[in-house]
Amino acid sequence: MTQPTFDIDCTRCPRLASFLIDVKKDFPKYHARPVEPFGVANPKLLIVGLAPGKHGANATGRPFTGDHAGIILYETLYKFGFSNKPESVSRSDGLKLKQCRITNAVKCLPPENKPIGSEIKNCNAFLAAELAGLKKNTSLLVLGGVAHNSVLSALDLKKKDYPFGHGKKYKLPNGLVLFTSYHCSRYNTQTKRLTEASFHKVFKTIRKHIDS
Numbered sequence: 001m002t003q004p005t006f007d008i009d010c011t012r013c014p015r016l017a018s019f020l021i022d023v024k025k026d027f028p029k030y031h032a033r034p035v036e037p038f039g040v041a042n043p044k045l046l047i048v049g050l051a052p053g054k055h056g057a058n059a060t061g062r063p064f065t066g067d068h069a070g071i072i073l074y075e076t077l078y079k080f081g082f083s084n085k086p087e088s089v090s091r092s093d094g095l096k097l098k099q100c101r102i103t104n105a106v107k108c109l110p111p112e113n114k115p116i117g118s119e120i121k122n123c124n125a126f127l128a129a130e131l132a133g134l135k136k137n138t139s140l141l142v143l144g145g146v147a148h149n150s151v152l153s154a155l156d157l158k159k160k161d162y163p164f165g166h167g168k169k170y171k172l173p174n175g176l177v178l179f180t181s182y183h184c185s186r187y188n189t190q191t192k193r194l195t196e197a198s199f200h201k202v203f204k205t206i207r208k209h210i211d212s
């Protein structure tokens, strides 16, 4: 059987499945299930984040939507022509991505935003299936080290050959092109580890690659 790219009923990680049940009790209106990738089916750019945020994607059911992490991401996507609106509010807000798709390395909310190794490994099968469906020359943007390592692991590549850092670009053996950025979390933007200018610089390079 072909490995799917997503399963809304997945409970492969017992700790996360039980955590989601508890979160749903505290916040009955929250999505509190695995969060489906969002965007076009055959993207020129696939963005890979870490995991849903408790009051963001976990609440709304759309990646990077409802909390701070999505603000700079969706504004930037709009600025560089990857969407029809600069804001993502809910799954029914009319936002449409262009040429772009967003997913997470781990599809369920982890306690303290920290998935453990076995959870990253379990969810890697979905990511690997997503990556296997991409056309050659597709751009991949990883947000943060966990997403970076998850992509390398899904593609059976060695970390030492593709070290993580902000603003790197790697041509991968399977024809995909990997771009890297610090994660656009509240912590990284407030501490200026990631600035609007440094995030835009990454997207400028991606846009140039896609348009060339």
Ligand code: SF4
Residues within 6 Å of the ligand: 007, 010, 011, 012, 013, 016, 017, 034, 106, 107, 108, 119, 122, 123, 124
């Ligand atoms: S994190 Fe991924 S593998 Fe684990 S339960 Fe959620 S969807 Fe399944």
